[in-house]
Amino acid sequence: MTLLRKTMLYLGVLILTASLTNTSETYVHAATSTKTLSKSQTISLLKNGRKAMDNVFEKSYTTPLTQKQIYDIMQPYFTPKYIENFIKCDLEPVGDKWKSTRGGAVYVYAFYYNSNFKVTYSKDKSKSYVSEKNYEEGEGGYVTQKLILIKTKAGWRIDQYDDDARYFM
Numbered sequence: 001m002t003l004l005r006k007t008m009l010y011l012g013v014l015i016l017t018a019s020l021t022n023t024s025e026t027y028v029h030a031a032t033s034t035k036t037l038s039k040s041q042t043i044s045l046l047k048n049g050r051k052a053m054d055n056v057f058e059k060s061y062t063t064p065l066t067q068k069q070i071y072d073i074m075q076p077y078f079t080p081k082y083i084e085n086f087i088k089c090d091l092e093p094v095g096d097k098w099k100s101t102r103g104g105a106v107y108v109y110a111f112y113y114n115s116n117f118k119v120t121y122s123k124d125k126s127k128s129y130v131s132e133k134n135y136e137e138g139e140g141g142y143v144t145q146k147l148i149l150i151k152t153k154a155g156w157r158i159d160q161y162d163d164d165a166r167y168f169m
Helices: 003-026 039-062 067-074 080-090
Strands: 091-094 097-100 117-121 127-136 141-152 155-161
Touching: 039 067, 039 080, 039 097, 039 117, 039 127, 039 141, 039 155, 067 080, 080 091, 080 155
Parallel strands: none
Antiparallel strands: 091 097, 117 127, 127 141, 141 155
């Protein structure tokens, strides 16, 4: 093989490797690359967050989980502040692990995603206020579930279950 062919082959392999590496490093999920989330992206984040919480409840009910295991499950959807609050309010310590209490103090309950589902943003677009008002017979009237999402370096995350209605419609 001539020196020119070896050089061309070497360059081809380098270019192919660089393009494959670059592709995987620059891929960004739509939820992390946009200034604001679309309504469907917001719904997807909430549904996936709810599944993560359910997963923690289910797994830790029979076998207590470490704090790292809980973070690994919840971190794609929640801020550390929310996860810490969730652990304190909805799990109980068992040695150095945590077990489900089946509580639900800061649990993301099911939204119906109907015409009462509202998404608004702060002026700087760094926070999203999500709310939905529905009639709940067991609660004896209308209940509004409210969450605050924040934009982090890693993308949008559920940050706070909010009982303060001043931010919401």
